[in-house]
Amino acid sequence: MGLLPVVALVAFLVVAPARATAQPGGCDPLGGGTECLLPFPSDWHTRADPTTPTGRRVAFTPDVLPRNASGSAVNPTAWNRADGFSPGATLIAHVPGLDPVASGMAPVTDIGRSLDADSPVVLLEEATGERWPHWAEIDSNDPRRRALLIHPARNLRDGHRYVVALRGPRDAAGREIPPNPAFARVAGARLAGHDPLRARQRQLRPALAALAAHGLDPASLHLAWDFTVASTRSLTGDLVTLRDDALRALGSRAPASTVTGVTDFTPEQDARIAREVTGRVTVPSYLTLPGGLPGSLLRRGRDGAPRRSPFGPVEARFRCEVPRSAFDRPSWPALYGHGLLGSRSEVGAGNVKAMAAEHGFTFCATDWIGMAQDDIPVVLAALADVTAFPAIPERSQQGLLNAIFLGRALTHPEGFAAHPAFRTGDGRPLVDTTRPLVFDGNSQGGILGGALVAASPDIRTAVLGVTGMNYGVLLNRSSAFAPFQQVLDLSYPDRLRQQVVLQLLQLLWDRGETNGYANHLGDRRVLMHIAFGDHQVANVAADAQARTIGARLAAPALAPGRSPDRVPHWGVEPVRLPHAGSAVVVWDSGTPAPPTTNTPPTGAEHGRDPHADPRSSVDARRQKAVFLTTGVVVDVCGGAPCTAPPTG
Structure with missing residues (x-):
């Protein structure tokens, strides 16, 4: 099927109007109600897990994940295998009226400014206080609710925890935008146990302490949040597991292969290539569908690790x-x-x-x-x-x-x-x-x-x-x-x-x-x-x-x-x-x-x-x-x- 017919089919499937849904209970109160997962990524959407290298695990529920135009909820299972977020994650917040130029945020053309002592965006490693280079921009594709996008200029360290802080954001006229109301309360005096923001204050306390320890007074900030980067095991463990299993079974032998075609060219037909060889290499399959067909997932054991497919190997077609x-x-x-x-x-x-x-x-x-x-x-x-x-x-x-x-x-x-x-x-x-x-x-x-x-x-x-x-x-x-x-x-x-x-x-x-x-x-x-x-x-x-x-x-x-x-x-x-x-x-x-x-x-x-x-x-x-x-x-x-x- 060509690309355009498939686009048309998908369009037919998603144009149904979205259902009206209640505000999910798991939304981050610091997001201001604009989008449930904002600010993102955030440890608000993780839980403690002593079995992971980071001690955390992503804990999305269908209610907090974005629904599409037909109102379909997302199954979070695959995401919740992670023990943190992407090392190259774009950090997203919504600050209505924000002008990054008037605010003095470091643009992509001047990343070095992000490390200035007075940078309005601070990205730091929580344990050491190391400032991380980044650039900030407003989503130019959105004329209405323009997200603030903060991009790490180099990937964050696997398994480490980071804190993001925004201070003194301004609008296009140069006026300072008032602090996020929910954050102002979270960053202020200890809240009563029955206060709806008490849980958020308790979760964010170590991050606020880290900011204070490195010279950023939480009370002076517009917004701050923290997140954990996924561990190396979380990022690469699936591939390493199936690779090691497959190569262990292969041992010192060559993979089985079949040549299906040999074409010899005369110099007149091709002055550069003398022979083209096609065929198949037999590879252990770790996928759920026979032959590893498109749409396959990794087959997993009870421990979540990839396991060999019961359908036998896949045949990887090659051309040389x-x-x-x-x-x-x-x-x-x-x-x-x-x-x-x-x-x-x-x-x-x-x-x-x-x-x-x-x-x-x-x-x-x-x-x-x-x-x-x-x-x-x-x-x-x-x-x-x-x-x-x-x-x-x-x-x-x-x-x-x-x-x-x-x-x-x-x-x-x-x-x-x-x-x-x-x-x-x-x-x-x-x-x-x-x-x-x-x-x-x-x-x-x-x-x-x-x-x-x-x-x-x-x-x-x-x-x-x-x-x-x-x-x-x-x-x-x-x-x-x-x-x-x-x-x-x-x-x-x-x-x-x-x-x-x-x-x-x-x-x-x-x-x-x-x-x-x-x-x-x-x-x-x-x-x-x-x-x-x-x-x-x-x-x-x-x-x-x-x-x-x-x-x-x-x-x-x-x-x-x-x-x-x-x-x-x-x-x-x-x-x-x-x-x-x-x-x-x-x-x-x-x-x-x-x-x-x-x-x-x-x-x-x-x-x-x-x-x-x-x-x-x-x-x-x-x-x-x-x-x-x-x-x-x-x-x-x-x-x-x-x-x-x-x-x-």
């Missing part, structure tokens, strides 16, 4: 492109990660073939199931009713395992190398299995690729092209989200509620994309290639990723005057090349700077989309190849900022 040079000298084994809701066939794109031919890589790809073409109906259904969303990140984790097994089959001497499809006519190998496996992905292949690189025991060096992380930040800013935004607008028409929905999705998405794994990429070498002004993957999300993983900025990054930022790429330490280690290289095709608002660059004033330009550049491919094979980022731009010729 073998360059002509491999028939003279065995090629380097490489995995490729495809783009948004695409398929393994992207490994046959011209830029991937060029990379293979120019630098002697055999690229193999499998579908990123969970976020592949077959999953489009599930994605649309999840945007219509978020109860369906867990199938996306949970099936994605099986997709990551499939990629790990494909990589093991590609590099094991008794895997693909033992099949005639991966040998010359006289029996010589086409792939050098003594070389370490590497990864190269673009767009979604980069966004999910960081999770693969963190989880794979075989990949130590990777290129993440036109990448970023954290879909909760990316979607508002992506031109590629436009058809999906239509569904979200129908199902959750209130834009303030949409912001809450996006952050709820991110809490689960962390388990299947880089955002949940970025704090653990420090022992990998990762090269990030960024297209300046990218219309599909926002540069702000790439900068946050670079700060989080400790990547260095290849300098000079941009020509003077190209960036609107006071300090371009604030917090990403510059380095002159060559550099051995993780780095981010910015490729400039002349596209105007991206919007400084949470909106996509879709108007004519934003120029053409440079999203495909870095991978299409001969120089960029040369830099990628050297990095993948040596771990060193070399200068291919003559000491100047890197530029990529516009494609198309």
Whole structure:
């Protein structure tokens, strides 16, 4: 089924008028009644649990979660497995009349201001008082109830507790906005036991004490709240469990595989690729549906941990492109990660073939199931009713395992190398299995690729092209989200509620994309290639990723005057090349700077989309190849900022 018919079907399902519902009893009284979960994220919506690493557990009830236009309640089971919130969570509050400029809040163009002593927004780690860099903005998509969005400039630490404080917010005329009435009472004198706000005061007392200990008088604040970031076990435990179980069962053997097709090309048919091989790799399944079909969830035991499916393994389909040079000298084994809701066939794109031919890589790809073409109906259904969303990140984790097994089959001497499809006519190998496996992905292949690189025991060096992380930040800013935004607008028409929905999705998405794994990429070498002004993957999300993983900025990054930022790429330490280690290289095709608002660059004033330009550049491919094979980022731009010729 194509995308537009599915959009129409979803529209039909969600246009029923919403039921009138009473104010749920579990809403945070500090939110002012604007949206039940605000401010978000908040430990008000957790409970004590001594069995988790954080000592907390998310405790949503259907009454507090946002209902869609048809009034459907959300099943909170998947969310309540978490012992905290996303390390990259956007912090959301509603302050009527707020003007962030008049208030002096740090914008995305001047993140350093967020650490000033008088910053009107303070984000600090509760235990240490460390101030955390961030930027603040008003939701530019909402002309009425415009949410205040506070974005950590690098991911928060797994398992740690943070406090947010707002002080002295002002309206457009510069007038100070009166304190949140409920918070003023909570922050004041001890309330009587029968007072409706007494429970909130008791819960918030440690956070207020932490603020006071670090020089912020709670009585002077407009609003404050606290939240716990999910532990590493909560974020990555499902994938680690199924990975370890599958690899333990595999042992030292190669994964079972079947070749289903071998196509040899003459030089006239394809001057770069000599052979295309397709087939299937057998992978243990941890999904609930036979064959791991779209819509599957992880099968879980009584303890909630993933368990092997009773339906047997899944067959991960693959496609490999073998360059002509491999028939003279065995090629380097490489995995490729495809783009948004695409398929393994992207490994046959011209830029991937060029990379293979120019630098002697055999690229193999499998579908990123969970976020592949077959999953489009599930994605649309999840945007219509978020109860369906867990199938996306949970099936994605099986997709990551499939990629790990494909990589093991590609590099094991008794895997693909033992099949005639991966040998010359006289029996010589086409792939050098003594070389370490590497990864190269673009767009979604980069966004999910960081999770693969963190989880794979075989990949130590990777290129993440036109990448970023954290879909909760990316979607508002992506031109590629436009058809999906239509569904979200129908199902959750209130834009303030949409912001809450996006952050709820991110809490689960962390388990299947880089955002949940970025704090653990420090022992990998990762090269990030960024297209300046990218219309599909926002540069702000790439900068946050670079700060989080400790990547260095290849300098000079941009020509003077190209960036609107006071300090371009604030917090990403510059380095002159060559550099051995993780780095981010910015490729400039002349596209105007991206919007400084949470909106996509879709108007004519934003120029053409440079999203495909870095991978299409001969120089960029040369830099990628050297990095993948040596771990060193070399200068291919003559000491100047890197530029990529516009494609198309």
